[in-house]
Amino acid sequence: MKSSVDTNLATRPSESGRVVSLKTPDTVSSTKRIKRSFRQIRAENVFRRTLIIVALAMVALVLGIMLTLIFQSTLSIKSSGLGYLWGKTWDPVRDIFGAYPFILGTLLTSFLALAISIPFSFAVAVFLGEYYPQGWFPNLLKNTVELIAAVPSVIYGFWGLAVLVPIVRSFETKIGVEPVGLGIFTSAIILAIMVIPYAASLGRSMIHMVPSNLKEAAYSLGATRWEVIRSVIFPYTKSGLFAGVLLSLGRALGETMAVTMVIGNTSLIPKSIFAPGNTMASVIANEFTEADHPVYLSALIELGLVLFLVTVVINMVGKRLVGKFTNE
Amino acid sequence: MISMKNNVKYRIGKSTGFQALTILLACSCVVPLIFILIYILQAGLTKINWHFLTNLPKPVGESGGGIANALLGSIIIILVASVIAIPFGILCGIYLSENRKSRLAYWSRLCVDILQGVPSIVIGIVAYFWLVKPLGGFSAISGSVALAIMMLPIIIRSTEETLKLLPDSLREAGFALGLPFHRVVLKVIVPCGISGILSGVMLSVARIAGETAPLLFTAFGNPYMSFNLLKPMQSLPLLIFNYATSPYNDWHDLAWGASCILLIWVLALNIFTKLMTRKWKVQL
Numbered sequence: 001m002k003s004s005v006d007t008n009l010a011t012r013p014s015e016s017g018r019v020v021s022l023k024t025p026d027t028v029s030s031t032k033r034i035k036r037s038f039r040q041i042r043a044e045n046v047f048r049r050t051l052i053i054v055a056l057a058m059v060a061l062v063l064g065i066m067l068t069l070i071f072q073s074t075l076s077i078k079s080s081g082l083g084y085l086w087g088k089t090w091d092p093v094r095d096i097f098g099a100y101p102f103i104l105g106t107l108l109t110s111f112l113a114l115a116i117s118i119p120f121s122f123a124v125a126v127f128l129g130e131y132y133p134q135g136w137f138p139n140l141l142k143n144t145v146e147l148i149a150a151v152p153s154v155i156y157g158f159w160g161l162a163v164l165v166p167i168v169r170s171f172e173t174k175i176g177v178e179p180v181g182l183g184i185f186t187s188a189i190i191l192a193i194m195v196i197p198y199a200a201s202l203g204r205s206m207i208h209m210v211p212s213n214l215k216e217a218a219y220s221l222g223a224t225r226w227e228v229i230r231s232v233i234f235p236y237t238k239s240g241l242f243a244g245v246l247l248s249l250g251r252a253l254g255e256t257m258a259v260t261m262v263i264g265n266t267s268l269i270p271k272s273i274f275a276p277g278n279t280m281a282s283v284i285a286n287e288f289t290e291a292d293h294p295v296y297l298s299a300l301i302e303l304g305l306v307l308f309l310v311t312v313v314i315n316m317v318g319k320r321l322v323g324k325f326t327n328e
Numbered sequence: 329m330i331s332m333k334n335n336v337k338y339r340i341g342k343s344t345g346f347q348a349l350t351i352l353l354a355c356s357c358v359v360p361l362i363f364i365l366i367y368i369l370q371a372g373l374t375k376i377n378w379h380f381l382t383n384l385p386k387p388v389g390e391s392g393g394g395i396a397n398a399l400l401g402s403i404i405i406i407l408v409a410s411v412i413a414i415p416f417g418i419l420c421g422i423y424l425s426e427n428r429k430s431r432l433a434y435w436s437r438l439c440v441d442i443l444q445g446v447p448s449i450v451i452g453i454v455a456y457f458w459l460v461k462p463l464g465g466f467s468a469i470s471g472s473v474a475l476a477i478m479m480l481p482i483i484i485r486s487t488e489e490t491l492k493l494l495p496d497s498l499r500e501a502g503f504a505l506g507l508p509f510h511r512v513v514l515k516v517i518v519p520c521g522i523s524g525i526l527s528g529v530m531l532s533v534a535r536i537a538g539e540t541a542p543l544l545f546t547a548f549g550n551p552y553m554s555f556n557l558l559k560p561m562q563s564l565p566l567l568i569f570n571y572a573t574s575p576y577n578d579w580h581d582l583a584w585g586a587s588c589i590l591l592i593w594v595l596a597l598n599i600f601t602k603l604m605t606r607k608w609k610v611q612l
């Protein structure tokens with residue numbers, strides 16, 4: 001910048017007044033323009049680099065989450081090994097950590113919730129995708145169903161505790177099991193309500209995409225509405241509907257607060273679906289701040305790691321299925 | 329002939345039956361939501377008054393008291409989370425929409441997908457090890473970071489999807505005028521897609537406003553008023569969880585009032601976003 005050649009191209013601001021008076025206006029504007037374009041190019045490079053750094057940081061964030069979980073649970077992985085997954089006792093006092101009761105609890109609540117919610121979410125999907133795709137009422141229904149997903153889970157939990165638990169308790173007295181109220185069945189009902197929107201909204205958009213000439217061909221052969229739905233729409237959208245169910249499952253597995261509040265929180269293996277239990281997420285929520293020695297803490301983090309890996313796999317398979325469907 | 333007629337009748341009847349069943353099941357989905365709304369509004373609205381909004385919770389045994397600390401704490405934690413997540417999310421969304429086929433974009437997109445499915449409690453654990461342990465105690469800022477991580481996927485996705493839909497001619501017009509890349513993006517593309525980006529931001533705020541699990545081991549909760557980001561801070565969902573699971577009726581009352589406020593807040597944000605997206609004709 002200090003050489004005589006460069007002073008023409010990039011004059012320092014303090015000298016510019018003197019330089020202007022000596023030069024014709026034309027050259028001044030050209031030096032300014034060159035200076036400006038240098039600045040622009042530099043800014044452009046900075047901007048491009050920032051974007052790349054941000055994208056890299058995104059990858060680093062997820063890798064970091066995974067590595068943190070793995071690193072923090074090594075203590076537990078070393079001490080219990082693979083037996084951790086089917087160890088039947090969870091006793092922090094005696095340092096025995098077996099996750100089987102929680103894994104069983106998670107699977108029971110999630111699949112029970114799915115079994116309850118699937119008829120409802122498929123009904124919503126068919127209702128909005130096939131029977132009544134337009135109009136004010138379907139629109140209202142669609143938005144209301146989406147609002148189900150918006151209600152905070154802690155509110156579901158509180159409502160469940162105050163309203164659903166007494167109802168379930170009286171139901172349990174009627175069928176003659178121990179009336180606790182809190183338990184796997186209650187959490188499954190709450191979860192079922194919470195996961196309806198995920199399968200429903202994906203299913204709706206999949207059913208929307210069924211080509212109308214397929215449906216018309218079936219109608220022209222004399223098929224009734226139900227027969228079209230069963231033998232054209234369902235087979236065509238099979239993978240999409242399945243992906244919706246997977247997304248619901250992913251939500252149900254990881255749901256923490258609502259379940260923690262109504263499941264009863266015991267580390268015993270649940271004897272029936274009406275018994276209290278615990279899920280992986282609810283154990284973490286309950287015991288994480290109480291974990292007083294490293295192995296205990298690390299065992300809880302290993303639960304988190306298992307939860308993380310399972311939900312990642314489920315979501316990836318779901319996304320793949322949707323991607324395949326929309327590309328065809 | 330007669331049997332065929334009967335058969336047709338049977339098939340039509342079956343079809344109508346299933347239609348009725350579908351309509352019934354579909355409409356009954358809404359019933360629990362309406363029950364919850366009515367119940368919470370009934371239990372909560374009577375508790376809400378000026379005293380409730382401007383006072384601290386009273387200890388067990390004294391009636392009255394309010395949730396001022398939780399209300400302010402929630403707002404502070406969400407604001408800090410937004411400050412962290414919004415610029416990062418929008419920039420990442422811009423990268424993904426501008427570099428659709430690069431290898432980094434593929435991995436980055438994959439990570440966004442993964443992050444979207446990660447249970448919130450796991451993010452709480454990670455935030456605990458990243459911030460709470462090094463800082464030596466529970467703090468509001470660690471809660472904000474956990475919530476910011478949860479906001480990212482929604483903001484990134486909506487930014488990417490909105491910007492992708494913009495016609496290439498806009499971009500090309502900018503370049504043809506000799507504009508550098510950053511000005512094309514910041515002065516042409518982002519303003520054109522601002523409605524979609526804003527909807528994504530509002531949606532993400534609505535989603536994290538009710539999150540409790542990531543705050544359990546980060547912001548932790550605090551019965552007193554606190555403005556210090558490095559100290560534990562109360563928030564609405566935490567207060568509801570702690571008081572709802574306590575055995576005291578006075579605290580249950582506080583929790584009902586807080587639930588009512590949280591519910592109205594979250595639903596209003598969601599409905600507002602929906603109306604805006606319809607008005608702006610954004611597809612999310």
